[in-house]
Amino acid sequence: MTGGYPLLVADLIGVAVFAASGASAGVAKRLDLFGVAFVGFAAALGGGILRDLVIGAPPPLAFADWRYAVTAVVASIAAFWLHPALHRVRRTVLVLDxxxxxxxxxxxxxxxxxxxxxxxxxxxxxxxxxxxxxxxRDLLTREIPVVLQKDIYAVVALGGAVLVTVLHGLGQTGVIPFATAAVVMTAVRLIALYRRWSAPVAVP
Structure with missing residues (x-):
């Protein structure tokens, strides 16, 4: 990935947030400290590992750059010990997510x-x-993945990926266009949460 230090910091913040989310799910399932840290690590870095394996870029960044793994584990352990406080900042966590x-x-x-x-x-x-x-995260905690049930989550990601691809194809490769795309996806996701949008579900 390109973008220098600011993008790295933002990336690590995202890793920490997703790790905390995964760790919270592990705490709710009454896993031990190792189990919570493992679920947090998988939630934070599973997508990136899958990406690197699919595009043939070994070793995955999660293993090649120690900062990613350390951030995920530290955030997971913090969530294990501080999980009661996470409920009080749930809205902040949703925004960061x-x-x-x-x-x-x-x-x-x-x-x-x-x-x-x-x-x-x-x-x-x-x-x-x-x-x-x-x-x-959901598979490890024996839940049907949320993205397959009701949340407008995967749809936002797919739409955003299309937008990024179009911008790239038009030669708009600067930081501002892609930052704007990320902001648009964030806004749509938050609006979907606020308005409780959901994908259609088949009627039995």
Whole structure:
């Protein structure tokens, strides 16, 4: 990924937020400290690992750059000990989670495009990067993945990946266009939460 130090910091913030989300799910399932840390690690970095394996970029960034793994584990352990306080800042966590969704979609899509993946495939890789960790978290805690049930989450990621791909194809490769795309995805996700939008569900 490109973008220098600011993007790295933002990326690590996203990792920490997703790790806390995964760790909270582990706490709710009464897992021990190792189990909570493992679920947090998988939630934070599962999407990125899947992305790097799909595009053939070994070793995955989660293992190549120690800062990612350390951030995920530290955030998970913090969530284990501080989980009662997380309920009081739930809205803040949701906002950060939405921002992480936008950021990971952008970075995942761009990395796929830079690796030579065709546009349609890059969009799918970008979406998987954003939702892969959440799906892994839910499977590890024996839940049906939230993204497959009701939340407008994967749809936001896929739409954002399409936007990033179009911008890239038009030659808009600066920080501002892609930052704008991440902001748009974050806003749509938050509006969907506020308005309680959901995808259609089949009537039995």
């Amino acid at each position: 939405a921002a992480g969704l936008g950021l990971f979609t952008v970075t995942g899509t761009l990395k796929a495009l830079e690796a030579g993946v065709p546009p349609v495939g890059a969009c799918l890789v970008g979406m998987l990067t954003a939702i892969g960790g959440g799906v892994t």
